Amino acid sequence: MTATLSAPATRGLVEITGVRKSFGATEVLKGVSLTVEPGGVAVIVGPSGSGKSTLLRTINHLEKVDGGHISIDGKLVGYEVRGQKLHELREKDILKQRTEIGMVFQNFNLFPHLTALENVAEAPVVAQGRSKEEARRRGLELLDRVGLKDRAGAYPRQLSGGQQQRVAIARALALDPKILLFDEPTSALDPELVNEVLDVIRELAKSGTTLIIVTHEMGFARDVADTVVFMDQGQIVEQGTPQQLFTNPQEPRTRSFFSKVLEPAFNI
Numbered sequence: 001m002t003a004t005l006s007a008p009a010t011r012g013l014v015e016i017t018g019v020r021k022s023f024g025a026t027e028v029l030k031g032v033s034l035t036v037e038p039g040g041v042a043v044i045v046g047p048s049g050s051g052k053s054t055l056l057r058t059i060n061h062l063e064k065v066d067g068g069h070i071s072i073d074g075k076l077v078g079y080e081v082r083g084q085k086l087h088e089l090r091e092k093d094i095l096k097q098r099t100e101i102g103m104v105f106q107n108f109n110l111f112p113h114l115t116a117l118e119n120v121a122e123a124p125v126v127a128q129g130r131s132k133e134e135a136r137r138r139g140l141e142l143l144d145r146v147g148l149k150d151r152a153g154a155y156p157r158q159l160s161g162g163q164q165q166r167v168a169i170a171r172a173l174a175l176d177p178k179i180l181l182f183d184e185p186t187s188a189l190d191p192e193l194v195n196e197v198l199d200v201i202r203e204l205a206k207s208g209t210t211l212i213i214v215t216h217e218m219g220f221a222r223d224v225a226d227t228v229v230f231m232d233q234g235q236i237v238e239q240g241t242p243q244q245l246f247t248n249p250q251e252p253r254t255r256s257f258f259s260k261v262l263e264p265a266f267n268i
């Protein structure tokens with residue numbers, strides 16, 4: 001059928017409805033629904049293997065959904081009704097939509113043969129046709145924002161893990177995305193480098209950037225989230241403000257949030 005179907009009425013900037021995803025016989029997402037408002041900060045926590053990264057990857061087209069739908073700013077990422085695909089985005093549309101979604105990975109994923117500035121300035125030239133000079137100017141602004149203007153000419157191997165991750169954040173911002181996704185941005189860092197990356201993310205949250213963050217840094221989740229989303233076994237089993245979920249860990253709203261998230265994180 002048709003490319004003329006429009007997205008269902010949306011409330012949030014990101015609207016995830018009933019998303020299902022299997023790898024072989026294993027159902028990894030079992031009907032996940034989540035709304036993130038413009039400027040909202042959703043932090044997804046949960047045990048290893050609960051489907052957090054897979055959910056992020058479906059938002060960014062890195063995984064196709066088997067069912068349900070996701071829309072970003074009213075535009076569909078994937079759409080299926082009663083098991084029948086009614087709408088497939090064309091490759092061109094996917095590429096355009098990807099530029100509206102910035103993603104920061106656990107392992108930085110910088111180009112090793114490009115300097116920090118080149119890493120940040122490359123995408124606006126290639127994906128948006130901006131002039132090299134304009135992309136360079138904007139790249140320097142963004143490196144300044146993450147505190148690395150003076151390392152613009154350094155190659156990734158000359159930077160610490162925390163610095164590389166800050167370059168990766170600047171790169172993700174370079175296309176002026178509507179939303180930034182973080183997949184365990186501090187998991188690969190030595191403990192003393194974690195805070196410099198969290199500080200940059202805190203600043204983004206304060207400045208009204210819409211963020212979805214998967215993290216095991218529970219103290220950070222408590223500080224920065226508008227909404228804490230607890231995933232377990234492919235489902236969202238609890239969701240609320242940090243006040244609702246963290247303020248009294250002796251009286252958790254759910255037993256599983258306490259035993260699977262708070263207890264291990266805070267050694268309660």
Ligand SMILES: Nc1ncnc2c1ncn2[C@@H]1O[C@H](COP(=O)(O)OP(=O)(O)OP(=O)(O)O)[C@@H](O)[C@H]1O
Pocket residue numbers: 023028046047048049050051052053054055
């Ligand atoms: N490409 C893939 N092929 C097969 N199985 C996969 C693939 N990606 C993820 N899985 C499986 O899906 C399940 C959920 O993985 P996912 O990475 O989403 O979990 P997670 O909650 O992010 O875990 P962690 O906190 O350890 O990163 C796991 O059992 C994983 O092995």
